[in-house]
Amino acid sequence: MAKGKKRSSEPKGRKITLKMAKLALNLTVDGKRWLVLSNMEISTFPKCILKLCDVDELDLSRNLLKKIPDSIDKFVNLRWLDLHSNQLDQVPEAIGRLQNLYSLNLCNNCLSTVGLPNEIVLLRKLRCLNLGMNVPETIPSSIAALKELRHLGLFSNHLTQVPECLCNLPHLETVNLKCNPMPLEDDKGIEPIQRVECLYLVRESCLCASCLQKVKDDRQRMDSRLRRGPAHRKSIFAGLNTPNSVVQEDQATWR
Incomplete structure (x- = not known):
């Protein structure tokens, strides 16, 4: 420098x-x-x-x-x-x-x-x-x-x-x-x-430390519930590799 x-x-x-x-x-x-x-x-x-x-x-x-x-x-x-x-x-x-x-x-x-x-x-x-x-x-x-x-x-x-x-x-x-x-x-x-x-969807890098930890905790709780539940519940979102793919394609319409 x-x-x-x-x-x-x-x-x-x-x-x-x-x-x-x-x-x-x-x-x-x-x-x-x-x-x-x-x-x-x-x-x-x-x-x-x-x-x-x-x-x-x-x-x-x-x-x-x-x-x-x-x-x-x-x-x-x-x-x-x-x-x-x-x-x-x-x-x-x-x-x-x-x-x-x-x-x-x-x-x-x-x-x-x-x-x-x-x-x-x-x-x-x-x-x-x-x-x-x-x-x-x-x-x-x-x-x-x-x-x-x-x-x-x-x-x-x-x-x-x-x-x-x-x-x-x-x-x-x-x-x-x-x-x-x-x-x-x-x-x-x-x-x-x-x-x-x-x-509103934001990148994890945009979150503060406390908010990021809350998201991770919520995600862990959700994963835990899915593991305890019936096997078929895991397939509810099968094929949704990009959760908002349809929304992104149609956003001009619904906006």
Whole structure:
């Protein structure tokens, strides 16, 4: 190492070129342009994709992003934005200028209450909002302005009570409040809204030590139960070499 230079402790991440981004372009089943840059170890928002800002859907999930720039508002056609499983602690105010957005996934980041800008309520067409697996203790009451919201994920946060603003969302169909430190009886306040559970698949290398150990313990318990059970139970998943192979092939449809 050259004298005077310090070794950075921050991972550089993978550099995305315009050529790579163009190869990551896909078409959805309804003919919309879908840019998929998921799980590519990207630590900095790739400026080159601003040249592809006419895409309809953008997937930057499962990366190492800590910041989304204000230039995100260049993607004026975006209807679907997936940023789940990054390291974001705030969302830029410019997010409110994505007027065509109907689905926003911010699950599994580091967002607190102050990390959610008030401008998010400007997304008048928003139908799906996932804020699960973050660290907010409250949800901004201004979310009640999202009158078209149908599905809301608030699971695995630090909420101590059911947000009152949910009562002012006329079209809300499902809300997930599981794994929050709130009294169980508080769940009654959201009926008849359906409570749902969500599943996100991540690589083991992305898990912290305690979470990884929990996964291993659960796996051992499941294996133990299968060994004790009838022989035919072991063949239930025979042939499923890649558990999500069908899902991956059909994800454009069910998404």
